[in-house]
Amino acid sequence: MKIGIANDVAMAAEALRRVVASTSEHQVLWIARSGLEAVRMCADNRPDLVLMDLNMPELDGVEATRQIMERTPCAILVVTGQPQDNVSQVFRALGAGALDVTATPLLARDGGGGDAALLHKIKTIGKLIRVSGAESASAHAPERPDARIKHLLAIGSSTGGPIAVAKILAGWNPAPGTAIVVVQHIDENFAAHFSKWLGEQLLMPVRVVEDGDPLEAGCVQIARTNDHLVMSARHRLHYDDVPRDYAYRPSVDVFFHCVARHWEGDATGVLLTGMGRDGAAGLLAMRQAGKSTIAQDQASSAVYGMPRAAAEIDAAQQILSLENIGRALRSRIGSKPAGN
Numbered sequence: 001m002k003i004g005i006a007n008d009v010a011m012a013a014e015a016l017r018r019v020v021a022s023t024s025e026h027q028v029l030w031i032a033r034s035g036l037e038a039v040r041m042c043a044d045n046r047p048d049l050v051l052m053d054l055n056m057p058e059l060d061g062v063e064a065t066r067q068i069m070e071r072t073p074c075a076i077l078v079v080t081g082q083p084q085d086n087v088s089q090v091f092r093a094l095g096a097g098a099l100d101v102t103a104t105p106l107l108a109r110d111g112g113g114g115d116a117a118l119l120h121k122i123k124t125i126g127k128l129i130r131v132s133g134a135e136s137a138s139a140h141a142p143e144r145p146d147a148r149i150k151h152l153l154a155i156g157s158s159t160g161g162p163i164a165v166a167k168i169l170a171g172w173n174p175a176p177g178t179a180i181v182v183v184q185h186i187d188e189n190f191a192a193h194f195s196k197w198l199g200e201q202l203l204m205p206v207r208v209v210e211d212g213d214p215l216e217a218g219c220v221q222i223a224r225t226n227d228h229l230v231m232s233a234r235h236r237l238h239y240d241d242v243p244r245d246y247a248y249r250p251s252v253d254v255f256f257h258c259v260a261r262h263w264e265g266d267a268t269g270v271l272l273t274g275m276g277r278d279g280a281a282g283l284l285a286m287r288q289a290g291k292s293t294i295a296q297d298q299a300s301s302a303v304y305g306m307p308r309a310a311a312e313i314d315a316a317q318q319i320l321s322l323e324n325i326g327r328a329l330r331s332r333i334g335s336k337p338a339g340n
Contacts, residue, residue: 004047006038035059069097095163127247150177152267156252158185158274160302166201168326175334179215191224231258248278256282260289268292274306284315
């Protein structure tokens, strides 16, 4: 994989170069010392992946990401050593089109855990760039839905997803009995930050899913690990590392297939912006199971990959802008009466 590094701190940039160069599978194309230089270098010699720092001169990592995705789009991995100090910037960068984020507080000179974690993340992104499809999750016998839950809203998203999810759910208190589950491609180290950040944008509580949790009405439940979120026949939420060869982790397809197989009540599947094809096959399974399905349109997507894949196989009953997805959900599911 051809990799560009955008980092103005000489020691950090050299540490990243050393890690990338430690394997013959990767090649460092260039090192940019500012966000503006990264934009220019992407235009002159576009890499497969950019390792993007957040705090740089001329253009910060967020704006550099935005301009790269507009001009010469490629995969961008935000690399930060202090995630707790950069939560807002991280989600702005993801909204601007960064594919993922990883925390590397320490890259050992002799090749330690930080090195291995970064190489694993790069390898996963390499699979994601190359992958063209995904297999479905294993089947189980369906049961009747929990009577307390009147509607299950399943949302899948990747690149640009945090901002998109916030926009379609902001200002909305869904009708009583609505369960909402979000599967966002994000490193497990940032899932709790994502949950907290999203909760600050919404009127309803947001919680990360712990293994064995039931579906819960009246809140947003977020997948929190790099393993896949699955729903059992008894409507309990669990994590499973199978299928192990999926580049998408957690996989939207896996969860959507579970909804199609195990949920007999009303449900809506929404597939938002993202690179690759994850979620398309699962959304089609939901449609074939009689559920409502929506995909984001190209104009409002940060990356029109996952929704495009859904459109290509006719998985979405509606293809809507981000603004109209929110309106459609309110119309279909309803809102909690004022004063409740």
